[in-house]
Amino acid sequence: MDVVEHYRALIRNTDTVVGMMAGANGASEALTASHNYLLDYDALKMAIAERPEASVLDSAVKEYQFALFALVSGQYRHAFGGLRLFFELMLATVQFSAHEIDYRMWAKDSKDINWSALKDAQSGVFSVNFIRAFNPGFSDCAKQYLAIAEVVYRECSEFVHGNAGTHAILPSDIEFQEEAFFSWHEKAATMRLAIIFVFSARYLNYVTKEAAERMEPIITDVLGNLPPVQAIFSQPSEA
Template sequence: MINDDRANSSWVARHLLDLNETCRKIILSSEANNLSHLGGVLRLDLDIGVWEERLKGRPETKQLGDARRELAFAIFAASTGLYRLAYAGLRVFLELSFAAVYFSANELHRRQWIGDRKDFSWTSALDMESGVLSKSFVREFTPEAVDDAAQYARVAAQCYRHCSQFVHGKDVTTGLLPQSLAYSSEIVTDWAVSGRHAAESVLYLLYCRYSAEIFDLEDTEVCNTLEHSFSHLRSIRSLLGLPVEGV
C-alpha cells in the first residue's frame, strides 16, 4: 500500500509539473506577443493601489484590497493560458471594487453583507438612477465628474457581461477558447482589453467617490494615476491644472 501511494504521488507530481511547464511556455509567449496589453493592465492595478494606500483605515478598503488580489490572479491566469479563470477573476474584481464604493456610503448594508445577511447586487450598483456612477451619487462627492460618469458605468456593465459569458459557458465566447491548455494571442488581447476597461472604470469610480477627500496637487502619485488614464477629460485636466483648450 505504501509503495502504491508513493507511485500515485509520483504520478500526480509529474502530471502537475507537466502542466506547470506548459504554463511556463505560455507565459513566455504571452510576454513576447502581448507585453504592452498585459503591462497596461498591470499599470492600472498599480494606479488603483495608490488610491487604496490613501484610503487605508476605512472599513471598505478591505473589499478594495480583495478586489486587487483577484485582478492579480486574473492577470496571472491570462498569462498562463487559464483563460476562463482569467475572465472569472476579472468579473470578481469588478464586483468587489464596486461593492467597496457602494459600501462606503451604505455602512448598514456593508455590515449585513459581511455577516452574510444580505447580498450585494451588481445590478443595483450600476443602476443609472441610484448606482455608484449615477448622477445623483456622483454629484454628492465629485460634481465635476457627473458628465463623464455614465460612460464608465456603461463600460463596466459591458465588461461584466462579456466576462459573464465566459463564466457561464456561452458558446459564442467559450468557443473561441483553446480546447487544451495552450496559448492564444487573440484571447490574451481580448482579455487585456476587457481588463483595461474594467480597471479604468474602477479607477474613475474611486476618483468620483474619494477625490474630494484625498486629492492633493502636491501628491504626484495620485495626480499621475489620473493623468495616465483620463487626460482626455476636461474635468480631469482642469483638476490637474493642464490646458483644456481643444479638449
C-alpha cells in the same frame, strides 16, 4: 492511475503555456502592463486606507492577482471569471463608502454584492445622483462610463456562464490561446478606466493633498481630457 502525478503533469504543462506566451509577439508587454495596474490600485488603496471599505479593495486586488495567474497558466475561463469578480469588488468598494451599513452587513455575510445595484441608473456608483453627491463635475460623464462598465462586465459574464461562443474560442486543453490572452488584457484596461473614473468621482474631493498628488499621474493618464480632472489638477502658471 497516480492522481498526484496527473496534477504534476498539468503543472508541467502550465510551464509550457507560459513559455509559448512569452514567445508571442506583444504578450510580455501586455502582461507587464496589466501586472503594473496593481501599482495604481495600491495608490487608490493608500488614499482610502483609513476607511472601512478599504478591506474590500484589498480583496479585489487579491482576486486580480489570482486572475492574472490563471491567465498565464492557460486557464482562461477562470481568468475572465476572476477579472469579473475583481471588477465587482472594486465597484462595491465605492458603493460601500456611501452605504456603510451595507458594508457591515456584507462583512457579516448578511448581504451580497449585487451587480444590478452597482450599475443601477438611479442609485448605482455610475449614476448621476451618486456622482453629484460627491463630485458634481463628473456627473456629465456618468452615462458614458456606465456604458463602458456594462459592456465589459457582460463580456466577462459570457465566460462565467459558459455561453456557447466561449466554448468555441477557448482551447479544450491547457494551452496558450492568443486571442483569449489579449482579450483579457483589453478588458483589464477597460475596467481600469471605469474604476479610476468612479474612484475619482467619489473620493477626489475628500482625500488628503498627499493622496491626491499620489493619484494624480494615474488619473490624468486615463482621464486627463475630462474638464473636472483638469480643474482639480491644474496649477497656476508662474510669472
